[in-house]
Amino acid sequence: MLNFLCKTVLNGTHCTIRAASAAPKSLSSSRHISSTSNQHSFTVSYLMNSCGLSRDTALSASQHVNFETPDKADLVIGFFKNHGFSESQISTVIERVPPVLLADPEKTLLPKLEFLHSKGFTSPEIVGVVSRNPPILERSLKKQIVPSFVFFRNLLGTDVEAATAVKRFSGILSADLNTFVANIDIMRENGVPETNIVKFIKEHPRVFMTDPVRFKRTVEEVKEMGFNASNVKFVEAIYAMTGMSKSTWERKVNTYKRWGLSEAEIIVAFKKHPSYILASADKIERAMDFFVNKMGWECSLIVERPILVLLSLEKRIVPRTSVIKDLVSRGLVKKDIYLPTVFEYQEKKFLEKFVTPYMEASELLKLYEEEVDLSEVGREWNLLGKE
Secondary structure, eight states: OHHHHHHHHHHSTTOOGGGOOSSOHHHHGGGGSOOOHHHHHHHHHHHHHTTOOOHHHHHHHTTTOOOSSSHHHHHHHHHHHHTTOOHHHHHHHHHHOGGGGGSOIIIIIHHHHHHHHHTTOOHHHHHHHHHHOGGGGGSOIIIIIHHHHHHHHHHHSSHHHHHHHHHHOGGGGGSOHHHHHHHHHHHHHTTOOHHHHHHHHHHOGGGGGSOHHHHHHHHHHHHHTTOOTTSHHHHHHHHHHHTSOHHHHHHHHHHHHHTTOOHHHHHHHHHHOGGGGGSOHHHHHHHHHIIIIISOOOTTHHHHOGGGGGSOIIIIIHHHHHHHHHHHHTTSSOTTOOHHHHHHSOHHHHHHHHTTTSTTHHHHHHHHHSOOOGGGOOGGGGGSSOO
8 A cells, every 4th residue: 555655656647856945936046146245234233133033143144045125025024924923933944944945935935825724734833834944844745745745645644643743753755755655665565554553653654764775784683682573562673772872872882781671681672672772871870860869770770671761760760759758658558569660550540549649748748849869869768668
């Protein structure tokens, strides 16, 4: 099915993605305006005073747009304001695509916003899509934006699903669909089920914009680790590995090694919960320090429960430990309660199980919500959570 859809989009009459211009004439023609020193000075001044750009940013932007009267630029800024863009969002757009200041709002900009609206995007959502991906304003509506949306609608099933993918990463509307299709083919060739591919696109569309050579290499590395291509964790591992450079991966692995984990154990944990490797090296360091030095746990616990590294120390782990410690001191729960499980509970379940049932609920809730200084947390906490 995916193969048919991809070929239909790429070979059909409605898709000419490779031919799409990076900057249509209505925007790029401004780059050919002659640059006198006075004109350049006026442009820089306008970018700073009317668009909110810093001097350095304005000087850089002025290399891509020049004008000696504010008429057209004022119309563009007014257009953005009338469509709900804040001043900071307008500044972001101008900084990313300076030539947009000379675009015709009604002929060039409005049709793109209207298209998104016709596909179910609300006004705030349209503002968000454009603010996060200003280059979309430079792309051709007929040659790039519409064909891209049609591609994702056919691939994901409905306009709603396609719109959801765009909201997750609006860059897919200006992406090279040939790259997208190449990476889909790589996954299919390696035995990834169509349902998992579609799910992956819905949740992480940006990953499919990865260079196909690198994408293929990542898929091969994931297979070498022993992941089953038919399992959803296979695509989760691809997502995790494409999100970082090799040096970043090695830095995180070395952090775990310093705390006593072997490379084999690190891979075992990765296979259980691929996203655990997405924690920054600093977060990994702080989490391991807390679990090993403050709680007195073995580092191997992370191999069994890698998700613990992703949980917030300040907002989740330490506050919950405070509540359990208080309940233990009152004799309301047993001392041998297993904290790792408690840490993994969803918020609602934790409150229902350890806060609301007790007469001291208001005190417990206050304890749970107050800020805790991690430096003041001592090793006495290691009395909790051991099996």
